[in-house]
Amino acid sequence: MESDRIIIEVKDLVKKFGWFVANDQLCFNVYQGEVFGFLGANGAGKTTAIRILCGLSKPTSGRVIVAGFDAFSQPEKIKKVIGYMSQRFSLYDDLTVYENIRLFGGIYGLTRSEIKKRSEELLNRLEIPDLRDRLIGSIPLGWKQKLAFSIAVLHKPKIVFLDEPTGGVDPITRRQFWELIYEASKQGITIFVTTHYMDEAEYCDRICILAEGKVKALGKPDQLKKTFNAETIDDVFYQIAREDKQT
Amino acid sequence: MAKTLISCSGVSKHYGDVEALNNINLDIFSGEIFGVIGPDGAGKTSLFRLVASLLIPDSGKISVLGYDSVKDYRAIRKKLGYMPGRFSLYQDLSVEENLAFYASVYGTNIEKNYHLIEDVYSQIEPFKKRRAGKLSGGMKQKLALSCALIHSPELLILDEPTTGVDAVSRREFWEMLKRLKDKGMTILVSTPYMDEAKRCDRIALVQNGVILGVDTPEMVIRQFNFKLFAIRSEVRHEIIRALRTFDSVHQAYLAGQLVHFTQVNPETDDVERYLMDQGFGDVDIRTIEPDIEDCFINLMMN
Amino acid sequence: MNRFLSFVKKEFQHIFRDRKTLLILFGMPVAQLLIFGYVITNDFRNIGIAVMDQARDQKSELLVNRIFSSGYFLNRGQVYNIDEISSKFKSGKVKAVLVIEPSFTNNLIGKGEARVQILTDASDPNLASTIVGYLSGIIYKFQMDDVPFSEARGIIAETRMVYNENLEGAFMFVPGTIALILMLISALLTSISVTREKEVGTMEVLLVSPLKPALIIAGKVTPYVFLAFANGIVILLLSYFVFGVPVEGSLILLLLALLLYITLSLSIGIFFSTLASTQQVAMFLSLFALMLPTVLLSGFIYPIENMPWPLQWLSLILPPRWFIVILKDIMLKGNGIAYIWDEGLILIGMTVFFIAISIKKFKIRLES
Numbered sequence: 036m037e038s039d040r041i042i043i044e045v046k047d048l049v050k051k052f053g054w055f056v057a058n059d060q061l062c063f064n065v066y067q068g069e070v071f072g073f074l075g076a077n078g079a080g081k082t083t084a085i086r087i088l089c090g091l092s093k094p095t096s097g098r099v100i101v102a103g104f105d106a107f108s109q110p111e112k113i114k115k116v117i118g119y120m121s122q123r124f125s126l127y128d129d130l131t132v133y134e135n136i137r138l139f140g141g142i143y144g145l146t147r148s149e150i151k152k153r154s155e156e157l158l159n160r161l162e163i164p165d166l167r168d169r170l171i172g173s174i175p176l177g178w179k180q181k182l183a184f185s186i187a188v189l190h191k192p193k194i195v196f197l198d199e200p201t202g203g204v205d206p207i208t209r210r211q212f213w214e215l216i217y218e219a220s221k222q223g224i225t226i227f228v229t230t231h232y233m234d235e236a237e238y239c240d241r242i243c244i245l246a247e248g249k250v251k252a253l254g255k256p257d258q259l260k261k262t263f264n265a266e267t268i269d270d271v272f273y274q275i276a277r278e279d280k281q282t
Numbered sequence: 283m284a285k286t287l288i289s290c291s292g293v294s295k296h297y298g299d300v301e302a303l304n305n306i307n308l309d310i311f312s313g314e315i316f317g318v319i320g321p322d323g324a325g326k327t328s329l330f331r332l333v334a335s336l337l338i339p340d341s342g343k344i345s346v347l348g349y350d351s352v353k354d355y356r357a358i359r360k361k362l363g364y365m366p367g368r369f370s371l372y373q374d375l376s377v378e379e380n381l382a383f384y385a386s387v388y389g390t391n392i393e394k395n396y397h398l399i400e401d402v403y404s405q406i407e408p409f410k411k412r413r414a415g416k417l418s419g420g421m422k423q424k425l426a427l428s429c430a431l432i433h434s435p436e437l438l439i440l441d442e443p444t445t446g447v448d449a450v451s452r453r454e455f456w457e458m459l460k461r462l463k464d465k466g467m468t469i470l471v472s473t474p475y476m477d478e479a480k481r482c483d484r485i486a487l488v489q490n491g492v493i494l495g496v497d498t499p500e501m502v503i504r505q506f507n508f509k510l511f512a513i514r515s516e517v518r519h520e521i522i523r524a525l526r527t528f529d530s531v532h533q534a535y536l537a538g539q540l541v542h543f544t545q546v547n548p549e550t551d552d553v554e555r556y557l558m559d560q561g562f563g564d565v566d567i568r569t570i571e572p573d574i575e576d577c578f579i580n581l582m583m584n
Numbered sequence: 585m586n587r588f589l590s591f592v593k594k595e596f597q598h599i600f601r602d603r604k605t606l607l608i609l610f611g612m613p614v615a616q617l618l619i620f621g622y623v624i625t626n627d628f629r630n631i632g633i634a635v636m637d638q639a640r641d642q643k644s645e646l647l648v649n650r651i652f653s654s655g656y657f658l659n660r661g662q663v664y665n666i667d668e669i670s671s672k673f674k675s676g677k678v679k680a681v682l683v684i685e686p687s688f689t690n691n692l693i694g695k696g697e698a699r700v701q702i703l704t705d706a707s708d709p710n711l712a713s714t715i716v717g718y719l720s721g722i723i724y725k726f727q728m729d730d731v732p733f734s735e736a737r738g739i740i741a742e743t744r745m746v747y748n749e750n751l752e753g754a755f756m757f758v759p760g761t762i763a764l765i766l767m768l769i770s771a772l773l774t775s776i777s778v779t780r781e782k783e784v785g786t787m788e789v790l791l792v793s794p795l796k797p798a799l800i801i802a803g804k805v806t807p808y809v810f811l812a813f814a815n816g817i818v819i820l821l822l823s824y825f826v827f828g829v830p831v832e833g834s835l836i837l838l839l840l841a842l843l844l845y846i847t848l849s850l851s852i853g854i855f856f857s858t859l860a861s862t863q864q865v866a867m868f869l870s871l872f873a874l875m876l877p878t879v880l881l882s883g884f885i886y887p888i889e890n891m892p893w894p895l896q897w898l899s900l901i902l903p904p905r906w907f908i909v910i911l912k913d914i915m916l917k918g919n920g921i922a923y924i925w926d927e928g929l930i931l932i933g934m935t936v937f938f939i940a941i942s943i944k945k946f947k948i949r950l951e952s
Binding site: 176203205206208213238269 | 489
Binding site: 359367370 | 586591594597598601602784785788789790791792793794795948950
């Protein structure tokens with residue numbers, strides 16, 4: 036993996052709000068095509084870092100390169116090559132499946148014929164061509180999540196950011212969802228997952244655990260479990276968080 | 283056998299066209315921690331609201347603490363401690379004011395019942411002047427539990443108390459529930475986290491408004507009647523694809539860094555051999571004990 | 585009782601901690617009064633009036649002189665007979681006509697009493713009231729300065745509002761503002777405060793508690809009774825001290841009427857909260873079902889008499905319409921209970937109606 040192409044480079048990233056240091060000297064690299072888990076409790080600095088990586092906010096200092104573009108000077112270029120899906124906001128409930136596809140395709144500058152072609156591919160791949168004209172609000176949550184992801188990668192972004200993508204869904208849907216993610220990663224799309232559901236973390240190729248604005252652990256899940264002598268990532272996280280509380 | 287505190291028989295509930303619960307039969311005994319486990323939309327909240335007398339079943343009967351949930355709702359409400367899914371606190375009131383208010387709603391006060399909540403409340407007491415809206419998820423959860431306990435209820439109903447709460451607080455919370463149980467409290471709790479099942483005395487697995495199974499976590503696992511293989515590989519996705527074309531396949535699915543696999547004829551068909559033939563030479567296959575999530579998937583498939 | 589008191593205490597804590605809402609609450613009536621008040625006074629320059637001087641003697645000409653030298657009025661010429669007046673009004677350039685009786689000077693000095701008549705175009709009732717106020721002031725000052733009599737009754741100015749004859753007295757906007765503000769605080773804020781609990785989820789906990797619905801309602805309503813009452817009094821004080829609006833009738837009766845109207849508005853608020861499940865819906869309901877009709881249809885700004893009949897009918901079901909009549913009667917005309925009992929009865933009937941359906945609709949469960 037180390038030899039692979041670096042798609043996100045973060046070095047000594049600091050973000051301050053007044054006196055409050057939200058991100059304290061973050062350092063990590065993300066490689067093309069990997070599924071990278073970004074974990075942390077609420078308030079650990081996750082959201083701040085994601086905003087910077089998505090070009091929505093500027094770092095106070097440090098080096099942040101996303102898909103070859105500098106987060107300081109080229110945030111608009113970053114926005115064009117990423118996709119985004121969150122658990123809370125994903126698709127418009129009062130539009131049909133196809134209308135949602137057309138809307139997001141249009142936002143990312145796909146031509147009409149591209150949208151048409153890709154939406155057909157998408158619906159066939161998910162095996163739901165008959166849901167094309169159904170309102171998003173009327174289809175089951177599991178399908179919504181899978182659709183939302185497929186739409187987030189419709190414009191073939193270099194990186195797609197997923198925010199707690201499978202929180203609360205049933206175990207079968209969750210697995211189908213992760214199969215979609217792996218498929219996208221095979222096609223070279225980098226998947227950046229932020230979550231505080233530790234069982235979601237188990238599915239990532241590598242994870243980075245954040246606490247109090249600092250990187251506390253970085254590596255493959257199995258590696259981390261060994262280092263912390265823990266059975267699950269939840270245990271790893273627990274140990275890190277408890278240390279945190281004691282200091 | 284312990285006394286039955288809650289008994290649901292043939293309970294169904296729908297909203298418009300949506301069937302939230304379908305023919306639920308369930309008994310919950312005095313002094314146990316009973317976990318209702320299932321994903322969002324499974325019907326957990328509807329079930330709890332029915333038991334708490336906040337909803338009326340379309341059909342079936344629910345008896346809580348010996349009272350009928352529809353006719354005798356007043357009697358039930360006096361003896362119930364209920365914590366809804368979202369921590370129902372007044373964000374603009376302080377920790378102490380929230381607690382004092384909920385105490386007064388039940389005609390009691392903090393001093394009188396302090397011993398009931400001491401274990402939980404002492405952890406947030408240093409912040410008692412802080413507004414509830416400014417608390418962390420874990421602290422909100424502890425305050426909400428204190429509020430639900432302050433009137434010395436006979437039965438505690440907690441709807442997803444650990445959702446959105448950090449790992450440390452989650453564990454502390456389950457330890458608190460254990461201590462409450464040791465004092466004789468009956469606790470009905472729901473969670474979407476399968477790994478929390480083992481913290482309960484008995485569990486019900488629910489999906490799409492139906493109970494897939496009710497038992498102790500150990501028994502649920504023992505009823506898993508397949509040999510479960512865990513396959514470790516860098517190419518999980520390809521392995522799953524290959525396994526699904528295997529004649530003997532029952533199920534093949536992802537489980538974190540592993541692939542879990544069950545088959546219909548483990549005696550005659552050798553999965554290791556099959557994978558070898560398919561060109562996956564370097565895989566680590568072992569049989570493992572299933573966890574609740576494996577059981578859940580298995581029951582969902584039936 | 586203890587439960588009730590702690591419920592009320594909690595409600596007050598919500599109210600006083602929400603500084604912004606509190607500021608709006610007490611800032612709004614002040615702003616509204618000042619805006620309405622000063623829009624009128626600021627515009628009060630060069631109002632066209634015509635004179636029908638039937639006397640044309642020394643004192644009448646002196647009076648006309650005084651009026652036009654005040655700077656407020658523009659001379660739009662003479663009127664020679666009654667029929668001309670309506671065409672003057674219709675031209676739009678003349679907002680009022682001052683009619684002076686024949687033998688003005690003789691009557692004033694001889695009999696000690698002379699009559700003038702002020703006719704105003706009351707299709708803009710606020711303007712009309714203000715014109716009357718200014719003209720009366722000038723006439724009064726003229727009498728003090730230029731008529732050296734103390735025993736005489738002086739000049740009797742008779743006022744007639746053309747096109748809107750029922751409007752009597754000045755300062756329409758004070759009763760209107762009171763009606764609007766009280767309605768808003770009582771109905772909007774209570775319905776929002778109930779729906780907020782539904783939205784945040786605290787209502788769920790209150791429902792599973794042994795609290796009785798009546799106690800929840802009473803606990804929600806009580807703080808707002810105080811708040812609305814305080815607000816009503818602020819408006820009254822303000823209008824008295826800043827604009828000199830009098831309270832001619834019984835103060836007790838006025839306060840009782842306030843209380844009745846507040847109760848009615850609160851019962852509407854509770855009724856809305858049984859319909860709405862979110863604060864947003866409660867807000868829209870209040871805005872469209874209460875605030876707009878109150879502003880537009882209750883006679884607050886536009887005279888009801890000038891409305892097309894469907895709107896006149898619609899105005900019948902608006903509580904502020906009746907309350908404004910009561911306020912005008914008590915504050916401006918000094919009328920007693922004999923004049924307002926029918927409006928009062930209508931308001932009481934509405935209150936009973938809304939309380940009854942609110943209790944009927946208040947849910948002890950989460951069922952929709």
